[in-house]
Amino acid sequence: MPVGTQGSVKATLFRDVEELGAEIILGNTYHLFLRPGDELIARRGGLHRFIGWSRPILTDSGGFQVFSLAERRVIREEGADFQSHLDGARHLLTPERSVDIQARLGSDIAMVLDECLSYPATRDAAAASMQRSVRWAGRCRDRLTELRTAGEVADDKGPRRIPMIGPVPMTSPDRPAMVTNPGQAQFGIVQGGTFQDLRDESADATVAIGFDGYAIGGLSVGEPIDTMYSVVEATARRLPQHQPRYLMGAGTPEDLVECVARGIDMFDCVMPTRNARNGQLFTSEGRLNIKNARYAEDERPIDPRCACYTCRRHSRAYLRHLYMAGEMSAGALNTLHNLSFYLDTMRRIRDAIVFRTFNEFRQEFLRSVSRLPSDA
Amino acid sequence: MPVGTQGSVKATLFRDVEELGAEIILGNTYHLFLRPGDELIARRGGLHRFIGWSRPILTDSGGFQVFSLAERRVIREEGADFQSHLDGARHLLTPERSVDIQARLGSDIAMVLDECLSYPATRDAAAASMQRSVRWAGRCRDRLTELRTAGEVADDKGPRRIPMIGPVPMTSPDRPAMVTNPGQAQFGIVQGGTFQDLRDESADATVAIGFDGYAIGGLSVGEPIDTMYSVVEATARRLPQHQPRYLMGAGTPEDLVECVARGIDMFDCVMPTRNARNGQLFTSEGRLNIKNARYAEDERPIDPRCACYTCRRHSRAYLRHLYMAGEMSAGALNTLHNLSFYLDTMRRIRDAIVFRTFNEFRQEFLRSVSRLPSDA
Numbered sequence: 001m002p003v004g005t006q007g008s009v010k011a012t013l014f015r016d017v018e019e020l021g022a023e024i025i026l027g028n029t030y031h032l033f034l035r036p037g038d039e040l041i042a043r044r045g046g047l048h049r050f051i052g053w054s055r056p057i058l059t060d061s062g063g064f065q066v067f068s069l070a071e072r073r074v075i076r077e078e079g080a081d082f083q084s085h086l087d088g089a090r091h092l093l094t095p096e097r098s099v100d101i102q103a104r105l106g107s108d109i110a111m112v113l114d115e116c117l118s119y120p121a122t123r124d125a126a127a128a129s130m131q132r133s134v135r136w137a138g139r140c141r142d143r144l145t146e147l148r149t150a151g152e153v154a155d156d157k158g159p160r161r162i163p164m165i166g167p168v169p170m171t172s173p174d175r176p177a178m179v180t181n182p183g184q185a186q187f188g189i190v191q192g193g194t195f196q197d198l199r200d201e202s203a204d205a206t207v208a209i210g211f212d213g214y215a216i217g218g219l220s221v222g223e224p225i226d227t228m229y230s231v232v233e234a235t236a237r238r239l240p241q242h243q244p245r246y247l248m249g250a251g252t253p254e255d256l257v258e259c260v261a262r263g264i265d266m267f268d269c270v271m272p273t274r275n276a277r278n279g280q281l282f283t284s285e286g287r288l289n290i291k292n293a294r295y296a297e298d299e300r301p302i303d304p305r306c307a308c309y310t311c312r313r314h315s316r317a318y319l320r321h322l323y324m325a326g327e328m329s330a331g332a333l334n335t336l337h338n339l340s341f342y343l344d345t346m347r348r349i350r351d352a353i354v355f356r357t358f359n360e361f362r363q364e365f366l367r368s369v370s371r372l373p374s375d376a
Numbered sequence: 377m378p379v380g381t382q383g384s385v386k387a388t389l390f391r392d393v394e395e396l397g398a399e400i401i402l403g404n405t406y407h408l409f410l411r412p413g414d415e416l417i418a419r420r421g422g423l424h425r426f427i428g429w430s431r432p433i434l435t436d437s438g439g440f441q442v443f444s445l446a447e448r449r450v451i452r453e454e455g456a457d458f459q460s461h462l463d464g465a466r467h468l469l470t471p472e473r474s475v476d477i478q479a480r481l482g483s484d485i486a487m488v489l490d491e492c493l494s495y496p497a498t499r500d501a502a503a504a505s506m507q508r509s510v511r512w513a514g515r516c517r518d519r520l521t522e523l524r525t526a527g528e529v530a531d532d533k534g535p536r537r538i539p540m541i542g543p544v545p546m547t548s549p550d551r552p553a554m555v556t557n558p559g560q561a562q563f564g565i566v567q568g569g570t571f572q573d574l575r576d577e578s579a580d581a582t583v584a585i586g587f588d589g590y591a592i593g594g595l596s597v598g599e600p601i602d603t604m605y606s607v608v609e610a611t612a613r614r615l616p617q618h619q620p621r622y623l624m625g626a627g628t629p630e631d632l633v634e635c636v637a638r639g640i641d642m643f644d645c646v647m648p649t650r651n652a653r654n655g656q657l658f659t660s661e662g663r664l665n666i667k668n669a670r671y672a673e674d675e676r677p678i679d680p681r682c683a684c685y686t687c688r689r690h691s692r693a694y695l696r697h698l699y700m701a702g703e704m705s706a707g708a709l710n711t712l713h714n715l716s717f718y719l720d721t722m723r724r725i726r727d728a729i730v731f732r733t734f735n736e737f738r739q740e741f742l743r744s745v746s747r748l749p750s751d752a
Contacts, residue, residue, distance in 0.1 A: 008705040036697045052689045313428045321412045329384040
């Protein structure tokens with residue numbers, strides 16, 4: 001899933017994201033809640049209509065940015081108290097409020113609010129945090145069930161009340177519940193740090209609550225790569241085989257292949273878009289950094305095996321010039337390429353699975369992307 | 377002509393510039409000379425090949441940026457001595473060198489080096505400057521004639537020597553003359569400030585030298601709009617009817633219509649692209665500034681009469697959000713719209729001329745674009 005933090009996949013137009021074959025993008029609840037605001041988006045008919053993207057959207061819970069971006073955060077059982085990084089305003093993000101905000105956004109997949117543990121953590125801290133995340137997951141599930149049976153719907157026919165079956169707790173007159181996508185799914189998140197017995201406990205408890213899909217959170221936060229892979233492998237195995245398994249916040253192209261091999265179906269990562277804006281490009285023969293002087297007169301495309309617009313049309317020499325000259329089109333062209341490489345990698349993985357050649361593909365891919373020394 | 381300063385029309389991809397129907401873009405010799413360098417571009421086969429744009433390109437002489445951007449410039453009869461705004465390096469831009477640089481770039485239309493007079497200027501200053509520009513125009517024409525008969529050609533078959541008919545003065549072994557587009561045309565530039573008799577003298581002298589087309593320079597620099605229109609009208613009338621007449625650096629949409637009415641065929645201006653990045657949008661009912669809070673929940677497109685990608689897909693509310701959030705896509709989407717408005721205005725002008733309805737079009741256009749008070 002390309003990351004569309006603030007309702008836009010950075011440095012791209014949605015037409016290009018569609019042409020690249022993205023089937024779903026991710027939106028960040030924290031950012032959209034602060035600006036332009038979930039209530040404004042709900043009045044405009046939900047996130048799809050507001051941003052002009054009709055394919056699926058997954059929204060995170062807002063928790064990760066509260067932990068990583070917001071200021072003076074205080075986590076209590078009720079929720080996360082924090083100050084906006086934009087204007088310092090205080091907000092309380094509870095599990096219920098995260099569900100409400102995502103209901104207003106009307107994403108196709110909403111994530112539960114979890115506590116994000118920093119790495120490294122002691123076993124006791126990881127256990128306490130994981131258990132709180134399980135309790136929050138239960139509250140998120142309850143809240144979504146309430147919303148599904150009561151509240152208002154706003155879609156392209158305008159806002160209207162749908163039958164109230166039960167009470168809608170925590171809804172105040174100034175912040176009415178508003179569901180812009182009645183079919184919204186909800187995924188639970190497995191936590192537990194790098195302690196596999198805690199991961200197992202979290203997976204079982206989360207599955208017991210019952211969600212439409214399951215994510216593995218709290219990885220790709222600084223732990224050794226082998227630790228990540230082994231936690232992914234053991235945890236994915238414990239999750240229902242016929243529901244989506246989503247590894248949050250990973251990773252490199254190699255991570256995609258290695259984690260699909262361990263049972264993961266879905267990924268999101270800012271790496272292809274963020275690195276593109278910094279001049280780091282992914283290719284079938286490893287990474288290259290377009291800033292490097294060696295590319296000043298290099299007429300080859302970024303990746304001779306790539307069919308994206310950037311590689312069909314422009315040389316490394318031109319892309320280096322645009323980057324050095326500070327042109328916005330450098331970010332745009334680099335982003336097109338990196339997203340193409342990531343989405344193409346996922347397509348090749350799917351094809352290899354269908355044609356039962358995944359193991360050969362995996363070996364060849366890993367050999368290929370590590371062929372050249374990175375000059376990043 | 378959309379302005380492609382550094383080899384890129386800012387915040388766009390060339391695919392979009394093509395789809396919008398741009399038939400020619402402008403490149404800035406000063407910028408390309410400093411970075412990545414005209415010799416590098418020549419080694420890569422010229423500007424078209426280097427940037428991946430196969431339609432026509434016009435390059436300016438570099439003079440305007442030397443006068444407006446460069447530091448510590450000293451103008452003498454030989455040329456303009458200046459320091460790069462990038463690294464402070466000293467350079468001497470002579471008429472011959474401007475021709476040589478543009479020959480290396482291989483644009484389809486090269487401009488002569490002229491002296492750019494600041495406004496207001498005394499009659500004496502305007503006369504002296506205009507006469508120097510005429511002398512420089514003669515030197516530019518002579519230099520191009522020399523290059524056309526001697527030197528090297530670099531195209532997609534690689535650099536090779538073409539028959540030497542005469543000497544190539546001012547070519548040193550470390551900066552050989554290099555012609556990447558043997559069919560390059562050259563336009564003269566009429567100067568003379570706001571003094572019509574000086575304009576007339578400049579026009580006659582420039583036409584006497586003989587160029588492939590003629591530009592009017594030194595306008596749109598702060599003079600009253602009526603002065604600009606009357607100088608354009610009288611000067612255009614004095615230029616050959618069957619060769620292109622190009623008004624440099626103008627202007628607003630109204631300027632396009634008013635100056636076509638006075639005999640102008642070609643324009644370039646950074647206004648559509650620069651203003652777009654600052655949130656100012658041109659519409660069939662006047663300008664609007666997307667930053668304005670009144671657009672926060674406005675579901676209408678920028679211009680209901682516009683068929684561009686931005687207007688087909690996105691609301692003012694979304695575009696305001698992107699702008700306020702600092703997303704690069706704000707600049708990209710706004711630029712697409714403004715370029716579309718400018719290029720569409722020129723298409724409508726051409727259609728109106730063909731169908732002999734230009735006067736009605738002109739009246740309706742001016743009434744329409746001034747209908748709403750600007751909120752910029």
